[in-house]
Amino acid sequence: MIKVSASLLAADPLALGEAATRMQAAGVDWLHVDVMDGHFVPNLNFGPAVVAALRQHTSLPLDVHLMLDHPEEYIETFIRAGADWLTIHQEIAADVPALLRRIRALGARPGLSIKPDTPAQAALPLLPLADLVLVMTVHPGFGGQKLIPGALGKLSALRDAAGALGRPMHWQVDGGIGPENAVLAVQAGADVLVMGSALVSAPNPADVAAQIHAL
Numbered sequence: 001m002i003k004v005s006a007s008l009l010a011a012d013p014l015a016l017g018e019a020a021t022r023m024q025a026a027g028v029d030w031l032h033v034d035v036m037d038g039h040f041v042p043n044l045n046f047g048p049a050v051v052a053a054l055r056q057h058t059s060l061p062l063d064v065h066l067m068l069d070h071p072e073e074y075i076e077t078f079i080r081a082g083a084d085w086l087t088i089h090q091e092i093a094a095d096v097p098a099l100l101r102r103i104r105a106l107g108a109r110p111g112l113s114i115k116p117d118t119p120a121q122a123a124l125p126l127l128p129l130a131d132l133v134l135v136m137t138v139h140p141g142f143g144g145q146k147l148i149p150g151a152l153g154k155l156s157a158l159r160d161a162a163g164a165l166g167r168p169m170h171w172q173v174d175g176g177i178g179p180e181n182a183v184l185a186v187q188a189g190a191d192v193l194v195m196g197s198a199l200v201s202a203p204n205p206a207d208v209a210a211q212i213h214a215l
Helices: 013-026 048-055 075-081 096-105 124-129 149-165 182-188 205-213
Strands: 003-007 030-037 062-067 085-089 109-114 132-136 170-174 192-195
Touching (some): 003 013, 003 205, 013 048, 013 205, 085 096, 096 109, 096 124, 149 182
Parallel strands (some): 003 030, 085 109, 109 132
């Protein structure tokens, strides 16, 4: 079954607890929390205290995406706050393999993300260290953007390369995903869809989640 990770970037920041409760009642699988530093991406959003507060409001896995120049400074803090999945970017200047190993050693599941302009080949050496690969289908930083269809083509190449690893991995897409184009992401190989306003702001998010689960 395709998993739905509800992006709280689309929620009212003054009502994140209520949004988390509403998404859990709607039957989503994970909650996606974007963390931005204003440098790696041109926006600021959320921190460890938000993750800790969300952990008190939901039993859903917290899918935390660190869009930071220096995630190494915050990995342990976010995991202690309650992150179940912790995703970092291939494009940062830090020792990405060491950070992926550290995430796992600290008890969270490591994820690796690439931006729309980053070739799939850049992620290949890191696949053995990740449990999740997140292909961004918009330029990260702001919600409400339109999906970049060309970015989906990376999924099949990455999945083919990972096949020899002989272990399960999740393939996630984030950016501009809604009921009208979700099937394109699934056909490209995604099994976890991050959905923002199309889900979080929907009049009946349970219907949206059910539609994605049925793909």
